[in-house]
Amino acid sequence: MSLTEYFELVFTDYTLRTITLGTAVLGAICGMLGSFAVLRKQSLLGDAISHAALPGIALAFLITGAKDTNILLLGALVSGLIGTFWIRGMITKTHLKTDTALGLILSLFFGFGMLLLTFIQKQPNANQAGLDKYLFGQAATLVEKDVTLMVLVTGISLVILLLFWKEFKILLFDADYTKTLGFNTRFIDILITFFIVLAIVLGLQTVGVVLMSAMLLAPAAAARQWTNKLSTMVFLAALFGAFSGVFGTAISASENNLSTGPVIVLVAAVFVTFSFIFSPGRGLLFRELRFRKNRRDLQLQKTLQFMYGIAQTHEDFTHPHAVKILNNFQGFTRKTLQKLEEKNWITLTGQDWSMTAQGFRKAKNLYNQQEDE
């Protein structure tokens, strides 16, 4: 199947439509909530949570003996939440730094999860195959029921987000201050964290334990580059996430053997790379261009300043001077003279230059901060 075939089929083919919708919704909710994780500098929390969810999946299977997705995800939610609260407990109760606590919980839970998975594989139960798909995810297993759940959870988190927007924003920016205003910061904090955990758990089936954190972070990191407004950032992150989901699914469906989760993550990474380079405000490219332009402008102004010094020696500042006397000055080239003339700061006649009234004024007020503002 080619990409064009995919986009023709996506509206008619039931399976393809379900999967695409699922990955799109997943991308959106992850982008939305991931923005908060990124702004709280809790980027790695997502990674720890998703790894911490693995033993929950295995235990849920061991207890129920069934492979019902919802039950497995419920197990993932519980163990993800336990992992999260252990991390917070470690940070507040011990001297351990955040990264240490995250790393510890991540590997501890993941190790335990892997242990359980191998234990399950050795059991004489025909039902056991396929649990390891939660490691890297398998979008192809998405059915309508799963997508309905995703849409439902996304809807709820959107409502919560809109309802507590003001509280989320102020907590993210200044938690101590929020406390003094009388808000229960613990409650707001737990609310955000709970929904982040929920989004992660929701994505385990599609993207898997190992790559899930990228779904959370990549769209948010890309979105941050394009805007200085929180609401726009959250919206853009949701959009980037959704697009990553759709394109990732499209690419993996058109190339038969590519697994969807990694492709989605890679598409999201393309968004990040593109944003880092090409975003107008913070992007590397425009920053470099601005930097070069500034340098050119400064060079020009330095030349003007030098000319100003010479022009001042005459009562009439428009009195022409020979270009030759500029030769001692390093910043000067023929081109800068032309540029200066273009700006109407000087006039050139033959081998002479003379300052205009405009240029004189400009040079006089150069770097005079007070008059600038």
Added chain:
Amino acid sequence: MSEKIAIQVDDLTVAYNYKPVLWDIDLVIPEGVLMAIVGPNGAGKSTLIKAILAIIKPIAGSVAIYGKPYEEQRKQVAYVPQKGSVDWDFPTTALDVVMMGTYGSLGWIKRPGQKEKKAALEALEKVGMLAFKHRQISQLSGGQQQRIFLARALVQNASIYFMDEPFQGVDATTEIAIINILKELRKAGKTLVVVHHDLQTVPEYFDWVTFLNVKKIATGPVKEIFNDDNLTKTYGINYKVAINQ
């Protein structure tokens, strides 16, 4: 200055781990003073403010604002945290940060409206930052950021202001602008508690002072207690400041 007590702290003790950061602090701050808290690094100046504001839970002791527990008097109190305590690259504008000062009176869920926006704009004007209202906060200078924080507290329209090093890292122009606003607030009968580092300016800026070094060394009018004796007791070395009186 009236004889009314604005803030009363009794037996306040705070410890992060084993060593106490604040030890058995008793403090009475009368209404209408502009008070500096001075002391060396690690003396617990910021901690004292945070403990009064219930940001940090003390091991022992109590705090009363106008005779009642702080929780009942939140609306009377505004806080200016240390500038370095937040991420200034946060995606928001100057006006938006000042608007946060209105969130407390709005309460849960309710969004700020025109009335709150007007109040925020007035506060921005008061600190001379109206022209920067739509500026992304990372593009403000240190002094401008400090003014934004001050404006956010002004919006709260409180009776008592706690400020954690409002003069840290600001230039002379901003320092004068800020101190003028503080003096204006005091004239309007507000009480101000300011963590301050520059001992030279204490007599000029403040009328009340508390010396702190884990324990409270002294508290009272600057004219009476801001002397070499208390400075030496607080800073541990023979401290001499040129005070022009």
